[in-house]
Amino acid sequence: MQAFAGLSTWVDVEDALEPEQQALIAAEAGVQTIFAQSSRWRSPRDVHAAGRLGRLIEAAHDRGVRVVVWYVPDFVDLPRDYLRSQKAMAFVTPRGDRPDGFGLDIEVEELTDTAERSARLLELSQALRTWAGPDYPMAAIVLPPLQLDLRPTWWPDFPFEQLRASFDVFIPMSYSSFRGTDADTTYDWNRRNVTQLRRRAGDLGLAVHLAGGIADNLPEVEAFVRAAEQTEVMGAGLYDLETTPANAWATLARLRVQPSAP
Numbered sequence: 001m002q003a004f005a006g007l008s009t010w011v012d013v014e015d016a017l018e019p020e021q022q023a024l025i026a027a028e029a030g031v032q033t034i035f036a037q038s039s040r041w042r043s044p045r046d047v048h049a050a051g052r053l054g055r056l057i058e059a060a061h062d063r064g065v066r067v068v069v070w071y072v073p074d075f076v077d078l079p080r081d082y083l084r085s086q087k088a089m090a091f092v093t094p095r096g097d098r099p100d101g102f103g104l105d106i107e108v109e110e111l112t113d114t115a116e117r118s119a120r121l122l123e124l125s126q127a128l129r130t131w132a133g134p135d136y137p138m139a140a141i142v143l144p145p146l147q148l149d150l151r152p153t154w155w156p157d158f159p160f161e162q163l164r165a166s167f168d169v170f171i172p173m174s175y176s177s178f179r180g181t182d183a184d185t186t187y188d189w190n191r192r193n194v195t196q197l198r199r200r201a202g203d204l205g206l207a208v209h210l211a212g213g214i215a216d217n218l219p220e221v222e223a224f225v226r227a228a229e230q231t232e233v234m235g236a237g238l239y240d241l242e243t244t245p246a247n248a249w250a251t252l253a254r255l256r257v258q259p260s261a262p
Contacts, residue, residue: 001137001168001169001207001234002066002137002259003033003066003068003100003101003137004033004068004101004137004139004168004169004171004207004209004234004235005032005033005234005235005257005259006032006033006234006235006255006256006257007029007030007031007032007033007235007236007237007252007253007255007256007257008031008032008033008034008035008209008211008235008236008237008255009026009029009031009033009034009035009237009238009240009241009244010034010035010036010037010211010237010238010239010240010241011034011035011036011037011056011240011241011242012037012240013037013039013040013043013048013049015240015241015242016242017241017242018055019052019053019055019056019059020055020059022034022056022059022060022241022242023056023059023060023062023063023065024059024063025241026060026063026065026241027060027063027064027065029244029249029252029253030249030252030253030256031065031237031241032065032066032235032256032257032259033065033066033067033068033100033235033237034056034060034065034066034067034068034241035067035068035069035070035103035211035237036053036056036057036067036068036069036070036099037069037070037071037072037105038053038069038070038071038084038087038088038091039071039072039084039087039088040071040072040073040105041072041073041074041076041077041080041081041084041108041110042074043084046083046084046087047084047087047088047091050091053069053091053093054091054093054094054097055093057091057093057097057098057099058093058094058095058097061097066100066101067099067100068099068100068101068102068103068137068139069088069089069091069099069101069102069103070088070102070103070104070105070139070141071084071085071088071102071103071104071105072105072107072108073085073104073105073106073108073124074108074110074111075108075110075111075117075120075121075124076110076111078120078123078124081124082124082127082128085102085104085124085128086128086131088102089102089128089132089136100137101136101137101138101139102128102132102136102137102138102139103138103139103140103141103171104124104125104128104138104139104140104141104167105141106121106140106141106142106143107141107142107143107173109154109155114155114156114157115157117155118155118157118158118159121159121163122159122162122163122166125140125163125165125166125167126165126166128166129165129166129167137168137169138166138167138168138169139167139168139169139170139171139209140163140166140167140169140170140171141171141173141211142158142160142163142170142171142172142173142197143155143158143172143173144172144173144174144175144189144193144197145160145172145192145193145196145197145200146189146192146193146196147173158200160197160200160201160202161200161201161202163201164201164202164203164206168207169207169208169209169234170197170201170206170207170208170209171208171209171210171211172193172194172197172208172210172211173211173239174189174190174193174194174210174211174212175211175212175213175214175239176189176190176212176213176218176224177213177214177217177218178214181217181218181219181220182220183220183222183223184223186218186220186223186224186227187220187223187224187226187227188227190210190212190223190224190227190228190231191227191230191231193210194208194210194227194231194233195231207234208231208233208234209233209234209235209236210227210228210231210233210235210236210237211236211237211238211239212224212228212236212237212238212239213238213239213240213243214238214239214240214243215238215239215240215243215244215245215248216243216244216245218238218248221238221248221251221252222251224236224238225251225252225254225255228255229254229255234257235255235257236255237252237255238252
């Protein structure tokens with residue numbers, strides 16, 4: 001699970017920075033993993049911008065930074081979601097580099113029947129694990145439990161526990177800036193989302209990588225880092241790279257971990 005360890009940042013298909021610039025900023029900030037969006041359900045192609053993704057992976061690898069690709073399904077067209085997830089994991093750059101892992105971003109409400117949505121999520125997750133094999137690093141990027149409590153119609157009975165069979169790591173989208181930007185709210189929202197996620201997944205030792213943000217509206221970065229440290233997550237970072245203030249990186253650097261021995 002080394003792909004999900006330490007300090008992270010996020011890149012999506014809307015970002016304007018050139019891939020080489022993204023890799024440079026991340027590496028100079030001490031980022032260990034870049035989560036790079038490969039596509040989403042409404043993208044015009046299976047890989048939204050293959051040239052840019054390839055350049056990012058190669059530039060990041062040249063600087064010792066891992067790249068985990070992520071895809072956003074809508075669960076309406078399951079064969080398409082399966083194919084696009086496969087294309088992300090199987091992506092190869094012009095010189096032969098590959099992503100270091102994969103994340104499935106589970107949040108879209110296009111399919112309004114929530115029981116059917118959950119069934120399709122589990123079917124997709126199980127199929128991807130079978131296709132990728134037991135050793136491929138895979139993460140479930142999930143709605144934070146406290147957000148689901150605040151809006152229970154979004155995804156009732158979200159299948160946290162059942163997803164453990166398919167994914168190595170859970171990444172809650174714990175964007176505290178939507179709830180408030182003071183230190184107490186930042187710390188409490190992130191800490192409680194991690195602890196509640198572990199309880200609902202039925203595993204108090206669940207491997208968690210904490211996604212916080214939104215980066216340009218998160219003045220209390222130290223409170224976010226403290227929540228990550230005290231919940232003993234395996235890694236954490238803010239969404240996203242392009243909006244992270246330059247003065248936040250020094251505090252975020254506390255989230256770095258020593259690489260595992262080969």
